[in-house]
Amino acid sequence: xxxxxxxxxxxxxxxxxxxxxxxxxxxxxxxxxxxxxxxxxxxxxxxxxxxxxxxxxxxxxxxxxxxxxxxxxxxxxxxxxxxxxxxxxxxxxxxxxxxxxxxxxxxxxxxxxxxxxxxxxxxxxxxxxxxxxxxxxxxxxxxxxxxxxxxxxxxxxxxxxxxxxxxxxxxxxxxxxxxxxxxxxxxxxxxxxxxxxxxxxxxxxxxxxxxxxxxxxxxxxxxxxxxxxxxxxxxxxxxxxxxxxxxx
Amino acid sequence: xxxxxxxxxxxxxxxxxxxxxxxxxxxxxxxxxxxxxxxxxxxxxxxxxxxxxxxxxxxxxxxxxxxxxxxxxxxxxxxxxxxxxxxxxxxxxxxxxxxxxxxxxxxxxxxxxxxx
Ligand SMILES: [Zn+2]
Numbered sequence: 001x002x003x004x005x006x007x008x009x010x011x012x013x014x015x016x017x018x019x020x021x022x023x024x025x026x027x028x029x030x031x032x033x034x035x036x037x038x039x040x041x042x043x044x045x046x047x048x049x050x051x052x053x054x055x056x057x058x059x060x061x062x063x064x065x066x067x068x069x070x071x072x073x074x075x076x077x078x079x080x081x082x083x084x085x086x087x088x089x090x091x092x093x094x095x096x097x098x099x100x101x102x103x104x105x106x107x108x109x110x111x112x113x114x115x116x117x118x119x120x121x122x123x124x125x126x127x128x129x130x131x132x133x134x135x136x137x138x139x140x141x142x143x144x145x146x147x148x149x150x151x152x153x154x155x156x157x158x159x160x161x162x163x164x165x166x167x168x169x170x171x172x173x174x175x176x177x178x179x180x181x182x183x184x185x186x187x188x189x190x191x192x193x194x195x196x197x198x199x200x201x202x203x204x205x206x207x208x209x210x211x212x213x214x215x216x217x218x219x220x221x222x223x224x225x226x227x228x229x230x231x232x233x234x235x236x237x238x239x240x241x242x243x244x245x246x247x248x
Numbered sequence: 249x250x251x252x253x254x255x256x257x258x259x260x261x262x263x264x265x266x267x268x269x270x271x272x273x274x275x276x277x278x279x280x281x282x283x284x285x286x287x288x289x290x291x292x293x294x295x296x297x298x299x300x301x302x303x304x305x306x307x308x309x310x311x312x313x314x315x316x317x318x319x320x321x322x323x324x325x326x327x328x329x330x331x332x333x334x335x336x337x338x339x340x341x342x343x344x345x346x347x348x349x350x351x352x353x354x355x356x357x358x359x360x361x362x363x364x
Contacts (some may be wrong), residue, residue, distance in 0.1 A: 021279055021280070021362040021363065021364055022362065022363050023360050023361070023362050024272060024273065024360060024361050024362075024363060025359070025360045026268065026269070026272060026358045026359065026360055026361065027357060027358075027359055027360070028268055028357065028358050029356060029357055030261050030264050030265050030268070030283075030356045030357065030358060031261070031264065031356060032264075032268070033264055033267070033268070034264070111260065112257055113257055113260075115260065143257065143290075144257030146290060147257055147261070147290045147291070148257070169338075172336065172337035172338060173290040173337060176337050204346060205338050205339065205340050205346050206337055206338060206339060208339075208346050208347060
């Protein structure tokens with residue numbers, strides 16, 4: 001619709017005969033759908049007394065090495081399965097499988113994180129035993145996984161001393177969400193510029209409540225504290241303690 | 249902050265946005281989408297704009313104007329009770345305490361849409 005007379009009228013005169021736009025109110029959280037599925041996963045896990053740990057790190061921090069070592073050391077004492085989120089390969093899953101534990105591979109393709117729907121499908125496929133532990137190895141990335149609740153009992157964030165001690169400042173959302181922060185590769189501390197105290201101080205500024213461990217998955221140094229944490233004998237996030245005691 | 253390649257969770261969040269809108273508006277042409285994204289939400293408005301053009305293509309949202317309201321972050325110190333502005337997730341009161349309650353800034357919402 002074109003008006004030939006000069007434009008002395010306000011602009012909306014042009015639209016006089018058209019339908020006016022209608023505003024529809026939604027007021028909806030953009031993560032609502034994921035959070036609903038996460039809540040469903042959380043209930044499913046609690047009902048079976050299964051603890052699911054969402055393990056996150058940047059690539060190369062040693063997630064898989066720590067899991068392989070943990071499954072080997074604890075042997076039959078820890079009934080556990082693993083859900084592996086990987087963008088393309090199944091190399092990490094192959095390493096877990098070699099330890100003789102059930103593992104489900106989820107290829108996220110271009111996706112940079114697991115979401116609650118993927119965990120649900122992973123749990124369906126893994127079919128974990130009541131009372132067991134499920135390690136969810138998230139895609140190696142400290143940004144995106146922080147935003148997506150999976151319905152896990154606790155979020156474990158691993159950084160390694162070779163990455164530099166400014167990770168908490170660079171990726172605050174991840175550290176804000178963490179129930180446990182592990183500093184891995186402590187055997188390399190004498191050779192790198194990484195200040196453990198300063199790193200902890202930064203983490204405390206972002207998240208005063210998270211647990212904190214320093215260990216080496218390679219030499220085994222500090223692993224006893226990690227096994228205690230897994231066992232629930234050290235402090236844990238309330239949600240985990242509650243959901244596990246609910247199930248008993 | 250991280251660069252675009254590391255921030256593509258905005259892509260799946262934008263997909264949730266488009267899904268949520270389509271659930272309400274169906275086949276109607278959407279001309280505007282009004283979002284509220286707080287500075288503590290973990291989502292970058294610019295990355296969201298970038299993703300929106302890609303995700304909305306070939307849907308009734310294609311070409312819709314994306315308006316993003318960016319509220320300020322606000323926190324209250326549990327130690328000295330001061331309220332102060334907080335625009336990054338470093339929860340530190342000017343008094344030095346990190347025992348801080350976030351009052352606003354975590355919003356990640358679609359508020360409303362305009363349909364033709
Ligand atoms: Zn204060």
